[in-house]
Amino acid sequence: MQIENHKEEVPFSHYESLFRGLDPRSVLERLPGVTFEEGRFAVTLLGRTYDIAWPDYAITPRDGGPIPSLPTQTFLLRCLLEARELPGTGQWKTFREMPWGELYIQPFTGRCLTRAAFTFGTRLPAFRAACEKLGAKKLPHGDAGYEFPFFGPYAMEILVWEGDDEFPPSAQLLYTDNFAQGFAAEDRVVAGDILITHIKSAM
Numbered sequence: 265m266q267i268e269n270h271k272e273e274v275p276f277s278h279y280e281s282l283f284r285g286l287d288p289r290s291v292l293e294r295l296p297g298v299t300f301e302e303g304r305f306a307v308t309l310l311g312r313t314y315d316i317a318w319p320d321y322a323i324t325p326r327d328g329g330p331i332p333s334l335p336t337q338t339f340l341l342r343c344l345l346e347a348r349e350l351p352g353t354g355q356w357k358t359f360r361e362m363p364w365g366e367l368y369i370q371p372f373t374g375r376c377l378t379r380a381a382f383t384f385g386t387r388l389p390a391f392r393a394a395c396e397k398l399g400a401k402k403l404p405h406g407d408a409g410y411e412f413p414f415f416g417p418y419a420m421e422i423l424v425w426e427g428d429d430e431f432p433p434s435a436q437l438l439y440t441d442n443f444a445q446g447f448a449a450e451d452r453v454v455a456g457d458i459l460i461t462h463i464k465s466a467m
Contacts, residue, residue, distance in 0.1 A: 272334040279341040284319045286345060294348045297416040307340055309415050310462050311399060316340065333461070339454050347451075349416040352442035356421060359437065359456070364449035376456035377435050383464055384408075384424045385433020391424060394466035406436070412459060418443055420459055 288300045299306045305316040306326075313326045323337060332340070359365050359372045384391040388408050395410040396402070403409035406423030414420050419440045427433035437456050447455065 272338070276334050276338045276341070279338055279345065280321050282345055283321055283341050286318065288318060291344050295343070295416060297349055298344070305344060307343065309336070309340060309343075310412060310459065314340065316344070335454065336458055336461075339451065339458060342451060343415060346448075347415070348446055350442045350446045351417060352440040355441040356438040357441050357444060359439070359452060362439065362444040362449070362452065368449045368453055372453045372456065375453055376437055376460060379457075380422060380424065380435035380437070380460050381427075381433040383460065384422075385426050385435060387467070388424065388426050390467045391463065394463050395422075397466050398463065412462075414455060414459070418446060418455075420455065422459060422463070 288305070291298060291305065292300060297308070300318075303318055305318060307314050307316060309332075312329070312332075314332070315324045315326060316322070317324075321341075323331060323340070325331065331337075359376075360369055365372075385407075392408050395408075395412075398412070400410035400412050403411055403421060403423070405421075407426045409421060409423040411419060411421045417440070421438040423436045423438070425434045437459070439452065439455075443452055443455075
């Protein structure tokens, strides 16, 4: 494959090559919510289940909808390669409160908080309608807030505040506390980005 979009295709190609050498038994030990039958993993992310062929990678959404973006496919590969399903305690954490959060706060703010604020904070009715269409749980926080099941035992909350003449719109993402040990900081950034894209696609 000729690489044209290095930002997305190079990481994807790297993890695709690692995926070929994966031992499916190790995946099922780390991720009991994932199944493996007839050479395919079944993985659910944000309510959509994908069949992922192994060792020759191919991805098929079970709902017949669109193929996920390359960054989302890379994230799914990283989940199969590295992620673990760990129980949470019911507590929620901001990105900054988790390990390495301070180091990655700048890319997280730009890719997630600022993007969410100006994508959703200026279109609250459309944001609410999209979240409800996607089956998210409505929350009594923010001007609009919703909880999404993300992956296995991991969930996320997105809270949005509408701007006015004095203050710009703002947003916050909260993670179940098991994200702190279950995912690396850079994956938590990507998780936020994927959630925002998921909601935006339904608006």
